């Protein structure tokens with residue numbers, strides 16, 4: 107685990123690479139960096155807004171004397187947050203006060219461009235299409251594919267291996283047994299026009315290491 | 323499910339090859355080649371919709387040596403669970419309570435979004451339970467307040483909901499309903515007797531206070547089912563009792579009654595032809611008498627409140643009573659359960675996939691994927707450089723804007739998951755089927771794809787065979803030279819790529835008839851999508867199946883090789899042809 111604040115001096119490029127291999131765009135907007143953890147080899151693209159400043163206030167007891175930094179966003183390994191997406195921890199208003207809850211995003215999650223995410227938890231190997239809105243406290247289990255332009259209503263639980271789409275989103279199918287498996291070494295993700303031509307590539311719901319490597 | 327371009331679908335020919343459930347005759351060989359040669363697979367044929375799958379949805383039967391799609395597998399339900407609370411529901415409960423969650427999981431009857439239990443507690447006057455509670459939709463903000471339903475507790479919503487009707491009225495339990503029916507029947511007979519005795523019509527019935535409005539759907543159902551039960555009981559030839567005198571405490575009569583209603587014993591018990599049953603004759607027997615005033619009231623209501631108070635057909639069909647008309651009659655919809663299923667080959671019954679039965683697990687005990695057994699085809703435009711997702715580069719090839727009449731080169735990439743090299747033969751019709759005829763040429767239809775050896779081999783011998791051409795990119799972004807017919811484009815450890823030249827056809831006729839609008843030329847939906855059917859034939863030598871080697875092969879030496887052949891149709895979706 108490392109904080110994106112732990113940056114090393116790098117030559118000017120699109121991305122700042124951290125010690126654990128996280129790639130954070132210089133054009134991304136990250137607030138409250140101390141409350142954000144990135145698992146390593148995770149990509150934060152340009153114009154992404156991570157709202158680490160919206161962190162839980164009441165859960166942390168400071169009685170021990172130590173000042174514990176509350177986590178508001180924790181993102182796993184090899185996860186890609188694409189251009190223009192907003193990650194905002196969910197909140198609830200109780201007795202006139204706004205309380206934020208920490209958000210957890212797993213490994214190998216792909217968040218498509220221009221999505222707004224307020225889920226409470228997103229498991230690993232989830233593929234989220236572009237322009238998707240995920241309302242507060244949504245729970246997304248493993249191996250889920252969310253079609254582009256979907257709106258996931260608040261508090262919805264999406265069981266693993268489902269395909270979800272629509273406004274409001276509903277489970278419209280199951281991902282195939284082979285989803286996320288890049289068969290025979292050279293997997294090819296036709297999805298976004300990547301791959302082919304012998305370059306190692308990536309598949310939706312699969313291991314995103316190759317994708318992360320290709321982003322420079 | 324629509325996929326972004328370019329995509330590849332694989333056709334499972336299980337319908338045409340007519341899967342036999344008899345495992346003795348295995349269709350281990352593909353159908354005769356001449357049969358296949360005669361027709362071209364047409365992706366626009368309506369039937370093709372049901373045979374085309376993305377590779378990751380296909381399984382592979384190692385015994386039949388064929389791909390298996392959803393049509394040629396048998397599904398076995400391992401368990402049921404609620405998609406919303408993720409609790410497993412045992413099969414005994416499924417049988418008694420049906421296929422819906424009986425916890426607190428409900429979907430909005432207006433927009434299908436999952437509903438949440440919210441408190442309506444007045445902060446100025448807090449209640450001990452924190453209630454009253456309602457079910458509310460976080461998406462469209464419909465709530466049970468609109469149908470006049472509030473709950474006392476925030477748990478056990480299902481049991482509370484079965485007792486509250488719309489408007490807050492209590493729904494009688496089945497027992498109460500039976501009692502009420504008996505009471506009314508008695509009243510009716512008493513009234514009849516009195517009428518006969520006194521001869522007068524106007525004997526006042528004082529005890530009619532509970533009579534309010536037409537009977538509900540549940541009332542009618544329970545009345546009708548009670549009526550049929552009594553009819554069946556009275557029709558039984560061996561019935562020694564009259565239906566009114568059945569002694570339920572007697573074990574013999576009780577077991578007889580139980581047998582009557584179980585369908586399995588009905589054949590055995592049939593001795594004589596039963597007399598035809600009487601039909602329901604009154605409301606208490608489940609007869610629905612059409613009341614024109616109800617229709618008139620409905621029409622009045624539509625006049626007053628407009629269409630917005632009526633329901634769409636999808637909203638109606640999702641309801642427990644799908645005959646309702648107005649939004650005031652809506653009920654929250656209990657979540658439909660989901661299943662975890664294993665799959666077997668329909669032909670030889672071997673297990674093809676079996677997930678771990680635990681709900682929380684996403685692992686498989688057995689999973690035989692087609693993508694580990696079948697060549698993977700993928701297409702991309704030759705001119706594209708690798709694009710990063712999320713950062714649309716202006717140089718990216720626009721698959722949704724193919725230029726009519728301009729030869730465009732695509733790279734068809736074939737990768738081999740098998741540990742044996744494969745000889746591949748590709749075939750495609752020279753013009754695509756459909757109204758827009760595009761010309762397609764595979765520049766190198768016959769080639770070899772290397773074996774899928776260890777990944778490290780590839781890394782160590784970094785340059786296997788550098789055929790990479792020194793391409794000079796022309797001003798139009800197309801490589802100018804070095805595309806040669808009969809030569810592969812590039813190859814690696816377990817992959818080969820070849821060039822396909824496509825001349826997209828003209829949207830709206832053959833280019834010359836621009837301006838003329840012939841109804842024949844009217845394009846159907848998605849007619850401008852350029853899809854290329856490609857027939858793939860594979861030849862390779864593989865180790866003889868362990869099972870077959872055991873079966874009396876006289877030269878059954880270890881490592882025996884056999885020649886194998888597989889053939890299938892694929893459809894490559896290239897893109898959409900631009901309008902001129």
Ligand SMILES: [Zn+2]
Pocket residue numbers: 334335336337389390391392393394
């Ligand atoms: Zn099939």
Ligand SMILES: [Zn+2]
Pocket residue numbers: 404405406407408409423424425426427657
């Ligand atoms: Zn449930």
Ligand SMILES: [Zn+2]
Pocket residue numbers: 430431432433434435459460461462463464
């Ligand atoms: Zn709703």
Ligand SMILES: [Zn+2]
Pocket residue numbers: 383384385386387667668669670671672
């Ligand atoms: Zn089989």
